[in-house]
Amino acid sequence: MDTKEGGRLIFRSEVFAPARGPRRTPTGKVVAEPAREVPVHAEVDVLVVGGGPAGVAAAVAAGRLGARTMLLERHNHLGGLSTGGLVIWIDRMTDWDGRRVIRGFAEEFLDRLPKGALAGPPREAWGARDAATAAWWAARTAAFHGIVTHSPTCDPEWMKATALEMVLEAGAEILFHAWGAEPVMDGRAVRGAIFESKQGRRAVLAKVVVDASGDGDLFHRAGAASDSDTDERDIHHCINTSWLFAHVDMPRYLAWRAERLEEFSAFLARGKQEIGLFDKAFVSWRDDVALFMGPRLAGYDATQVDDLTEVEIRSHRLMLDHLRIYRRDAPGFEGATLMLSAPQIGVRHARRLRGVLSVTREMWDGRVHADEIGVSPSLAPKFANVSVPYGALVPERLDGLLAPGRHLSCDATSHSFLREIPQCWLTGQAAGVAAALAAGEGIEPRAVDPGAIRAALRRQGAYLQEAAHVPV
Incomplete structure (x- = not known):
């Protein structure tokens, strides 16, 4: 996160702008639609x-x-x-x-x-600032800047x-x-x-x-x-389709992330080298379900049907790539299975x-x-x-x-x-x-x-x- 005074970019996160061809060339043709009454x-x-x-x-x-x-x-x-x-x-x-x-x-x-x-910090923990509590909830997307927040997963x-x-x-x-x-x-x-x-x-x-x-x-x-x-450097410009993996052990995965940071960093680097666009797993409302809210794809227009189509294709292919790599290399994901790809595309801004x-x-x-x-x-x-x-x-x-x-x-x-x-x-x-x-x-x-x-x-x-x- 970048909160420098006067800066416009507040959140910074890795975003991906894959190589892509030109947008569809306009045909220049039109079809006349007759006037009609609408019930x-x-x-x-x-x-x-x-x-x-x-x-x-x-x-x-x-x-x-x-x-x-x-x-x-x-x-x-x-x-x-x-x-x-x-x-x-x-x-x-x-x-x-x-x-x-x-x-x-x-x-x-x-x-x-x-x-x-629903999973998240209990009411009495909202606003807690002690390091151990904040670190535990930070791994579960509910603590930021060392402060526990009301940010449940549902x-x-x-x-x-x-x-x-x-x-x-x-x-x-x-x-x-x-x-x-x-x-x-x-x-x-x-x-x-x-x-x-x-x-x-x-x-x-x-x-x-x-x-x-x-x-x-x-x-x-x-x-x-x-x-x-x-x-386009801001994650709030990006588009992607999220997905869920089932039959995972998220507590084991989170412990590995926290306790073997070098191994985890090497895992991310290998994934990126192998498929180019590689993202972290997030917790969900259950310990046996993992949430992926990326990779976040930059350079697309949410009002253009060809762009939306390309994002869907890339996201679904990336889901299968992530399943293969996570099952092979990530502790807690050995038995992971496909659960659901989001039926709605994740548009952040139009x-x-x-x-x-x-x-x-x-x-x-x-x-x-x-x-x-x-x-x-x-x-x-x-x-x-x-x-x-x-x-x-x-x-x-x-x-x-x-x-x-x-x-x-x-x-x-x-x-x-x-x-x-x-x-x-x-x-x-x-x-x-x-x-x-x-x-x-x-x-x-x-x-x-x-x-x-x-x-x-x-x-x-x-x-x-x-x-x-x-x-x-």
Whole structure:
């Protein structure tokens, strides 16, 4: 990690930019598609497009406020990258003093997971700084800078099941196998979305749309401005497909890593020499299952279908290469077997909204926004907690739409943590609350009183700071 003052790259990790050929040459040809009428599938108050962490939180929050809510999801499950992408390591929800600052939906969701579906430090260990405890949890992705954090690893199937029940209990309707493709426009306002399905193109009309696609598909096609600047040396630019190995002995592997560091380093060097792209194994929610969240592939564009296809091919081949080498050379992996390759590709960054307000590096100074909708832990103990403003979800000019999740309005450095699962839960819950309030009052999302949003979020258990001394 590099937290040098003024630097833009905060996290540094090995990334891989393999040799690749040119992108597909455009044919220059087009096919004329005749105009057609699209059947209206449903009319609702709030339409949430995308059932990932932000979309699930938004649908639950809006439904609990009584809004007629529909959630569109292109896959057969909820949870997005936290489940289908195998991002089962849930990053920090505590600050560097051990206080749980990402609460509300996130807290309830994790508390509802059954025993055995979640592994991580007990509550009394959050914030611990003694070397032995921190070192033990650091090997299990739950301690950083010598401080134990609330960063559990979860069973993806139980996360899918829990998300499903929470959405249905909130009274929201779910539509699986429906890919939100185009916004329905009324002037400069979004009034629904067209989705692709086995029934063809159909539309859902809505008073407010929550774009929780992760890549900003709806707001981009509606004409909202966005940014896509990243640094290819930064892991947050990279794309890959994760996977799980079963029948492993992770405690034995971790002991080998810690006690025979030279052997472990030589193992990594041999793997890299043999296949070029080689990564470490991470813990999961079980000691007999290993998680691989890389190798992270740089130089690809998450909005280009040919790039996404190439990443999938490379990642799946790398999975087989890793299985062969780990079984041969890594203690604890002698009997390893393939368990699962992620059904969703691991995209970290595509577009970032240009919003009414953007979270920037300069805002990591402890300021509290008047329209704060949540608080994110900072990247390192030297930085204060980061206040997340409602304006970061509201497009500069586009009406009828909110954009929570990893495509919210922020700079590239702040995106490195605002894209994480807990922050997506945080901003998704806020978007659902705001969308329900806007629909109920018959006003645009930008006109909703931030005080009303904050009051509703508090009633739903969210953590908000009291002092709001920096006006928007």
